[in-house]
Amino acid sequence: MALRQSLEQKQQQRLSQRQITLTRLIEASGDELNELIHKEIEENPALEIDGNDENDFSSDNRDEECDTDDLPEEVSIEEARERSETTREDVDFDSNADDWEPNDYNWEAANDRLEPTIPTTLSFRENLVFQVNFLNITEKENLIAKYIIGCLNDDGYLDSDSKSIANRLLINENVETTSAEVEQVLVQIVQKLDPAGIGARDLQECLLLQIRALLTPHDSPALHLAERIIQYHFELFTTKRFSQIIRKERVTQQDLEDALAVITNLNPKPGGGSEVNNQVTPDFIVTIENNEPVLSIANAYHPRLRVNREYEEMLAHLTSKRNAEAKKFIRDNIDKAKLFIELLPERERTMYLVMNEIIRYQKAYFLSGNPKDLRPMVLKDIGEKTHLDISTMSRVTSHRYALTPFGTILLKSLFSEGVGGESEEENVSALVVREELKELIESEDKKHPYTDERLAQLLKEKGFNISRRTVVKYREQLNIGNSNQRKTR
Numbered sequence: 001m002a003l004r005q006s007l008e009q010k011q012q013q014r015l016s017q018r019q020i021t022l023t024r025l026i027e028a029s030g031d032e033l034n035e036l037i038h039k040e041i042e043e044n045p046a047l048e049i050d051g052n053d054e055n056d057f058s059s060d061n062r063d064e065e066c067d068t069d070d071l072p073e074e075v076s077i078e079e080a081r082e083r084s085e086t087t088r089e090d091v092d093f094d095s096n097a098d099d100w101e102p103n104d105y106n107w108e109a110a111n112d113r114l115e116p117t118i119p120t121t122l123s124f125r126e127n128l129v130f131q132v133n134f135l136n137i138t139e140k141e142n143l144i145a146k147y148i149i150g151c152l153n154d155d156g157y158l159d160s161d162s163k164s165i166a167n168r169l170l171i172n173e174n175v176e177t178t179s180a181e182v183e184q185v186l187v188q189i190v191q192k193l194d195p196a197g198i199g200a201r202d203l204q205e206c207l208l209l210q211i212r213a214l215l216t217p218h219d220s221p222a223l224h225l226a227e228r229i230i231q232y233h234f235e236l237f238t239t240k241r242f243s244q245i246i247r248k249e250r251v252t253q254q255d256l257e258d259a260l261a262v263i264t265n266l267n268p269k270p271g272g273g274s275e276v277n278n279q280v281t282p283d284f285i286v287t288i289e290n291n292e293p294v295l296s297i298a299n300a301y302h303p304r305l306r307v308n309r310e311y312e313e314m315l316a317h318l319t320s321k322r323n324a325e326a327k328k329f330i331r332d333n334i335d336k337a338k339l340f341i342e343l344l345p346e347r348e349r350t351m352y353l354v355m356n357e358i359i360r361y362q363k364a365y366f367l368s369g370n371p372k373d374l375r376p377m378v379l380k381d382i383g384e385k386t387h388l389d390i391s392t393m394s395r396v397t398s399h400r401y402a403l404t405p406f407g408t409i410l411l412k413s414l415f416s417e418g419v420g421g422e423s424e425e426e427n428v429s430a431l432v433v434r435e436e437l438k439e440l441i442e443s444e445d446k447k448h449p450y451t452d453e454r455l456a457q458l459l460k461e462k463g464f465n466i467s468r469r470t471v472v473k474y475r476e477q478l479n480i481g482n483s484n485q486r487k488t489r
Helices: 017-027 030-043 077-082 107-113 124-132 139-150 162-173 179-188 203-214 221-232 234-238 242-249 253-264 309-317 321-361 363-368 379-386 390-397 430-442 452-461 468-477
Strands: 047-049 284-289 292-297 305-307 401-404 407-410
Touching: 017 030, 017 321, 017 390, 030 047, 030 321, 047 321, 124 139, 124 407, 139 162, 139 179, 139 468, 162 179, 203 221, 203 253, 221 234, 221 242, 221 253, 234 242, 242 253, 284 321, 284 363, 292 321, 292 363, 305 309, 305 321, 309 321, 321 363, 321 379, 321 390, 379 390, 430 452, 430 468, 452 468
Parallel strands: 284 401
Antiparallel strands: 047 305, 284 292, 401 407
8 A cells, every 4th residue: 555645625614712702602691691700700810800890891901000029030830820720610411410882872871771670480391382382383293392391301301202202192182193203393393492402311412402503504613523522422521531532533632622612511401400490581671762662781781800910910020931831821811811801792792783683673563562563584684784694693592582561572483484475575474474363263253263265365355465275384383273173153
């Protein structure tokens, strides 16, 4: 065999540390963000809470010069690392898992309007059922999905197998189904609900579902490596035999660390671990002032952060070449702290930008609270206005809620394709058509209920040009029976 050397050009997209950190911050809810902040403070000795609220986020603009007289002449890497000791417990995944900003937006005034913020209690099971009701599925699939949700434990895992669920559906609900059909509903419907990881049978499947929910065709290699680690090397991962993973995957130590950073930020208990403590806290607040919707970010402000002055002074004092390693360690921590401080307001700006455009797009709905006023809207529509990519749009809107004068709404429920129009301009939201259909059925003569064909004609008279087949689909989504089932004597 002859050895040959060749050049190969490959195009590979790598996310910068800035992009990775911003993605983590955007995905985090208000409560999760506070946890992230405290975790970052614990892990990075160069980051601290600014005790003076009138100071800037960074210590770059301080008036007084640092006093370095008491600093030691030399600081070793060991001494520097000692300063970074934290009380953080290592995440232990065992295999048994018990130039954008609007000039007229007043952040301080917005913050005043948020006090106090009252969370809306909604158990994770109620949240899942709420999502199922908006899905384009059959009545039988809807029933099976809700039954599966009822079988989930408080951590969000499914302890029952598909066969036993099929048997219980027959006995308890008089629904005849097969284990294959239950499995299909579980995988294609329940496991695709928010939060990701719901409906998993074990920890491995739970983590895999969460990683795949984050993946897009152009995502970072770290995400793809994290997927392979959980799918093919889960035992090696749980037993922390990382050198074997590096050898099998032919990756570098840095590649592995990037992938592990992805995995350790996943949630091993997507159900929350407790039905009582699992509450929905709105991320956005929409109020009406002078007949105009006004947007506020819930919990927009968090503890002010700054770079640790002692750490900056230490860096300025290191001059010896033999302290190059310590100097690099300190500088890296300072740079990471500055990036984190910079990205916190960027997170709020991105969220505000997206939600503000959603409100503009659906202004009539937010003023009236009537689902009939909803316009057809997909992520692409908002992305084109905000100049954000679809993956960012998805992260901003996923499992997020808005508190409005007419209740707390799930943002995803506002998105639907346009149907029923002769042209794109005449299209209406599928949610509007379903609402009209529901009203027609509620007002019908129960002794002579409308057939699906008649419902299609009545909707056409109202300007909704949809077929009988579409009527059947929407009727089943609303859990409404056919004319024979609705007929009363």
